[in-house]
Amino acid sequence: MNIIKKFSLGLLITLFLTISANADKIKIGTEGAYPPWNSKDASGKLIGFEVELAWALCRYMGKQCVIVEQDWDGMIPALIMRKFDAIMAGMSITAERQKAISFSQGYADEVASLAVMKGSSLEGMDTPAGINLTNPNAAAKKALKTLTAALAGKTVCVQTATIHQNFLDSGDVGKVNVRTYKTQDEVNLDLASGRCDAALAAAVAFSDYAEKSGKPVVLTGPTFSGGAFGNGVGVGIRQDDTELLNAFNKAINQARKDGVISRIATKWFGFDASM
Amino acid sequence: MITSFPKLLGATVVTLKLLSLSLFFGLFIGLLFAILRLNKNKIINKFAYGYSYVFRGTPLLVQIFIIYFGLGQIEYFRSTFLWVVFKEPYWCAIIAFALNTGAYTSEILRSAFQTIKPGFIEAGKSLGISNKIIFYKIQIPIAIRQSLPAYGNEIILMMKGTSLASTVTLMDLTGVAKYIISTTFKPIEVFIVAGGIYLFMTFIIHNSIKFLEKKYGYQ
Numbered sequence: 001m002n003i004i005k006k007f008s009l010g011l012l013i014t015l016f017l018t019i020s021a022n023a024d025k026i027k028i029g030t031e032g033a034y035p036p037w038n039s040k041d042a043s044g045k046l047i048g049f050e051v052e053l054a055w056a057l058c059r060y061m062g063k064q065c066v067i068v069e070q071d072w073d074g075m076i077p078a079l080i081m082r083k084f085d086a087i088m089a090g091m092s093i094t095a096e097r098q099k100a101i102s103f104s105q106g107y108a109d110e111v112a113s114l115a116v117m118k119g120s121s122l123e124g125m126d127t128p129a130g131i132n133l134t135n136p137n138a139a140a141k142k143a144l145k146t147l148t149a150a151l152a153g154k155t156v157c158v159q160t161a162t163i164h165q166n167f168l169d170s171g172d173v174g175k176v177n178v179r180t181y182k183t184q185d186e187v188n189l190d191l192a193s194g195r196c197d198a199a200l201a202a203a204v205a206f207s208d209y210a211e212k213s214g215k216p217v218v219l220t221g222p223t224f225s226g227g228a229f230g231n232g233v234g235v236g237i238r239q240d241d242t243e244l245l246n247a248f249n250k251a252i253n254q255a256r257k258d259g260v261i262s263r264i265a266t267k268w269f270g271f272d273a274s275m
Numbered sequence: 276m277i278t279s280f281p282k283l284l285g286a287t288v289v290t291l292k293l294l295s296l297s298l299f300f301g302l303f304i305g306l307l308f309a310i311l312r313l314n315k316n317k318i319i320n321k322f323a324y325g326y327s328y329v330f331r332g333t334p335l336l337v338q339i340f341i342i343y344f345g346l347g348q349i350e351y352f353r354s355t356f357l358w359v360v361f362k363e364p365y366w367c368a369i370i371a372f373a374l375n376t377g378a379y380t381s382e383i384l385r386s387a388f389q390t391i392k393p394g395f396i397e398a399g400k401s402l403g404i405s406n407k408i409i410f411y412k413i414q415i416p417i418a419i420r421q422s423l424p425a426y427g428n429e430i431i432l433m434m435k436g437t438s439l440a441s442t443v444t445l446m447d448l449t450g451v452a453k454y455i456i457s458t459t460f461k462p463i464e465v466f467i468v469a470g471g472i473y474l475f476m477t478f479i480i481h482n483s484i485k486f487l488e489k490k491y492g493y494q
Contacts, residue, residue: 073453077462100460157444161457179364179444180454186344190444193347195362 026063026244027084028054029070033183034159035208036268037090037110037233049268050088053107056260057235060251073161073182076100079236085244087236090202092163094230102239104248106232107261109275111223112164113203114147114156115191118216122198125150125221133172133227143222148174150221155179157187157196164200167228191217204269232275279455279465286451287472293365293437293447297372298430304373305380309418312385323381330378335436339371343443368440376433383429387421388414420491427484431477438473448472 030038030050038048046067058065070078072089079087079101090110093103111130116122127147131140151173158164160180168178181187184201188209191199199206203223210217235252237245255261261274311323330338346352346361360366391414399409441450452469456462 073457074462076460077456080460081462096458160454181444182442189344190347193344194353195347195364 026065028067028086029084031072031089032069034090052264054088057251060254061247092230093234101236103234106234106275108273109232110202111225113219113223114198114221115206116198116220127222130223132225151176154197157199159184163229286448290448296369300373301376304377308381309384327378327381335375342371343367364443379429383422383425387418391417423488
């Protein structure tokens with residue numbers, strides 16, 4: 001009996017300590033499956049651009065942080081349900097998401113791109129290197145037409161609930177057969193297996209996969225930015241949490257001024273993706 | 276909540292299609308393996324036992340992942356004619372579900388066959404009826420009747436199991452619910468509606484089986 005009493009007391013104390021220790025920490029949610037933005041190393045530790053940036057921003061804010069993992073498709077609900085206080089998961093700032101949550105200023109920007117396997121008929125499309133979909137110019141409109149013709153009836157794979165899915169669903173490139181996956185890893189697997197004719201994601205996500213897997217994945221068509229692709233990647237925060245929003249904005253300002261963001265970005269992306 | 280309802284109902288059709296096709300193929304697989312299990316030949320018997328052991332002993336999610344993502348990784352497999360079928364997530368899901376439910380069904384039917392009172396078969400034999408006719412006209416009908424309650428449970432389990440189809444890109448009830456949540460960010464409402472639809476399907480299946488049990492059961 002005595003042992004049980006001691007044991008349960010110990011358990012209670014541990015529980016209490018854990019709760020009180022985490023009370024004033026900022027909890028940051030990330031996916032851990034979207035390299036080089038955020039991913040996990042072989043031992044399961046979270047790594048990547050945003051993980052390192054999160055630690056840096058926490059130092060600027062003078063706060064202690066915990067980084068927690070969350071599946072992508074439940075990211076925004078989990079933030080709203082207070083599972084954590086901020087999202088740093090390669091989440092682009094879009095008008096649609098801003099209806100549900102607030103965003104800090106952008107800290108990095110990514111371009112999206114289509115990827116295919118080498119030898120695909122979709123390789124070498126006659127399009128400009130990059131198009132901006134915010135007030136698209138004539139060249140961008142022509143590129144969208146080229147894409148519409150090329151992608152007609154093709155299966156294009158994307159991660160679910162991403163800007164990439166929104167873009168394909170928007171009808172800007174006509175009726176494509178959109179297939180959605182829970183993680184980018186699964187998109188990559190099915191692109192390599194040939195189930196997908198093409199895939200759409202951040203260009204860096206594909207180059208990272210090609211490099212690590214050795215699979216002949218190549219980018220094709222223009223890179224996309226603006227419009228459905230949002231205005232850079234920012235920290236997602238609950239709408240009523242203005243105090244934290246201000247703290248993050250201030251920290252991002254300082255980190256940018258000190259060159260910290262561009263240093264971390266260059267380390268993980270191989271180029272300066274900061275903004 | 277209300278606006279998501281028609282979309283979820285549309286997805287229910289996909290779920291029902293997956294369920295009915297899986298049960299259809301699963302019943303054949305189950306019957307075949309139940310008969311193999313009753314075979315006196317040790318090798319055939321062990322083979323059938325191994326099948327049901329493996330598929331009942333591993334999670335359905337693992338099975339569907341191995342069939343969908345696993346087989347797709349093998350380059351040689353992709354060059355065979357089988358790839359035409361396995362390329363489609365829809366058929367991968369049905370194959371995984373049918374093999375899984377087939378394993379359970381084979382066990383349900385095997386035990387049903389084994390509980391048939393020898394008297395029934397002896398009665399048939401004493402009337403000079405051939406073994407084949409005894410099997411089709413006496414053993415199979417009794418076995419089906421015996422296994423109805425357990426099989427009803429299996430149908431309900433399989434119905435819920437089809438929700439795993441969403442993990443291989445299929446837009447079934449769970450898949451569409453998740454999609455709606457990803458655009459509305461309202462998990463509770465949408466999952467309650469989806470859960471309600473699953474519950475309603477269970478209600479229908481449960482009562483149909485009960486009706487059949489009453490109709491064909493011993494009085």
